[in-house]
Amino acid sequence: MKKLLVVTLLFLAYNSVGYSQTKNKKPNIILIFIDDMGWADLSSFGNTDAQTPNIDKIAREGISFEQFYVNSPICSPSRVAISTGTYPQRWNITSYLDNRKQNEVRDIANWLDPSAPMLARNLQQAGYSTGHFGKWHMGGQRDVTEAPPITAYGFDKSLTNFEGMGPKLLPMTKDETGKIGKIWENAEILGEGYIWMQRSEITTGFVDAALDFISKASEEDQPFYVNLWPDDVHSPYWPPFEEYGLAKEEGKRALYLAVLEAMDQQMGKLFEYIQSEEKLKENTLILFCSDNGPELGAGSAGDLKGYKTHLYDGGIRSSLIVWGPGFIDPSAAGSRNKESVFSAIDITPSLLAFTESPETSMTDGENVMQTILGKSKASRQAPIFYSRPPDRKNYYGLENLPDxxxxxxxxxxxxxxxxxxxxxxxxxxxxxxxxxxxxxxxxxxxxxxxxxxxxxxxxx
Known part of the structure; x- marks a missing residue:
């Protein structure tokens, strides 16, 4: 009996260790940021027109959050917010970054100031291997050719698309007749180190690069932080060639749904790898969400009002899924958190606390890590503020939108x-x-x- 009591006490002591440690190793982090996916697009969030089984599986094993907000209804500022833990207005990025002339007309920066606080940089300084794989869109696009490389923001490795500086995967297309085309062909002016590949396969390209990075970090027994930010499910919609013709006949939403399902299938390769490697499964935290709401006529925000570019919830509420069996409260696995209100700017301070890394010099976010891990239902304490993109006063059929x-x-x-x-x-x-x-x-x-x-x- 005495021996059994000792064993029990040791078991309880082991399982009460703080959430930043599993087997005395720093936790690995993967942040997946989908592009233009609606709040209700995942089948686990109510989509009955398409199935996302791989993402649904991590939802069944993790926690789904219904009141998670990004900090802008449009791409570039939303990415700034989740990367820095600050409002993008601080860096004069309030709409998507375009060519130099359009940025000047809208009075916004051409790229994110490299001095901005960065989650990746702080983790890098704390000993993490850091990699960005996918869309960047915080500088280096169209004719903005002198933006800093992604590695200037705290990343050891990067592979991006036509909206970032560094090695790239550039999109080719193939229509129902077999005709080959290219999207953003002028992206070649942004520097050497690009590969043209089919648009429908680029997510796989980013996943493969991320897996190679993760494998090397794991072999070296080094913690890693990975951004996996695919082009999907942003327009133009180019699902796999064998599906393109039929989907095109059915219209824009059918094309979108085919891309959504293909994205889920490609993401499955990453999830399977992490789940099959025991030391990764128990020491990796995955966060999955979208940068903003859906494009009109494509994705869906369910019963939420508005779309991408709108300050109504359809534009700014995102379906967040958190997976990490080694960290989340076991009683919360497979649950839906409908109460807690927090936003993307809270991710940086939360993850820095989670990894016991130095805090950033500036933040608008709050540490809500206990909520993220299912150990609390607390919400962010401060309000969440928004200003609309300056070029979107009238959009998607709605005129005189709130500012x-x-x-x-x-x-x-x-x-x-x-x-x-x-x-x-x-x-x-x-x-x-x-x-x-x-x-x-x-x-x-x-x-x-x-x-x-x-x-x-x-x-x-």
Missing amino acids: LAVREGEWKLLCDYDGGRPELYNMSRDRGETKNLADENPKIVKRLMDKVISWYAGMP
Whole structure:
């Protein structure tokens, strides 16, 4: 009996070790950032028109979060936020980065300031191998040829697409007749080190590069941080050749769904590898989400209002899945967290705490790691603030869109820069933002309006 008690106490002591350690090794991190995927596009989030079995499997073994927000409804600023833990407005990146002339017209930067705090850099300094595989879109695109390379932001290795500086995979196309084409052929001006391959296979190219990187880090017994940010499921939609012709006949959404299913299949290779290697399975945390809402007529945000570029939840709420059997609370495995509200800027401080790495010099985020691991239902304490992309006042058939938004607790306010035309929604009762309660709650409107206007005025 005494021996059994000792064994039991040792077991309990081992399993109470802090979440930053598994077998005394720093945890591996994989951040998967899908492009333009809607909140309801995964079959585990309600899509009945397409199946995503590989992603659904990690959802069954992990935690799905229903109230996770990215920090912009459009690509580049959303990527800045999750990379830095800060609002992208601080770096003057408030819309997607385009050619030099268009960036100047919209008064936005041509690339992210390399001095910005970076999750990857802090992890690199803490001894991690760091790799970025996929879309970058934070500098180096179109005719912006002198942007810093991705490795200047804290990455040891990178492989990107036509919107980043460094080695690239560039997209070729093949239509139903067998005709071959190229997308963004001028991307060759961004430097040497590119390979042209079929658009429908590029996710596999990024996955293979990430797996090679992970394998080498594992062999060297070194912790790794990997960004896997595919082009999928962004338009133009080029599913595998054998599916393209039929999907094209059925229309835009059919093309999109075919790309979505192909993306899931290609991602399956990564998941299978991590799950089959015991030391990786028990010491790797995967976070999976999208950079913003769906393109009109393609993906779906379910009953959420709005699309990509909108400050309504359809543009900024993302389906987050966290997988890591060695770290998440076993009782939370396979669960759905419908209560906790937090955002992409919270990922950086959370992961730095999780890995016991130095904090960044600046952050707008909060450490919500206990929530991410299913050990708490706490939400972010501070409000989440938004400003719309400057070139998207009218978009996707909606005119005179709100300029600002703030989510605090159960309330969400949208208004113009001067506070005009307020819209107030109770998100716990009306996540579809169907009933404007502004007239009934003037005090709440005033409080939230003052906060979001003050926040915006404080941005560069």
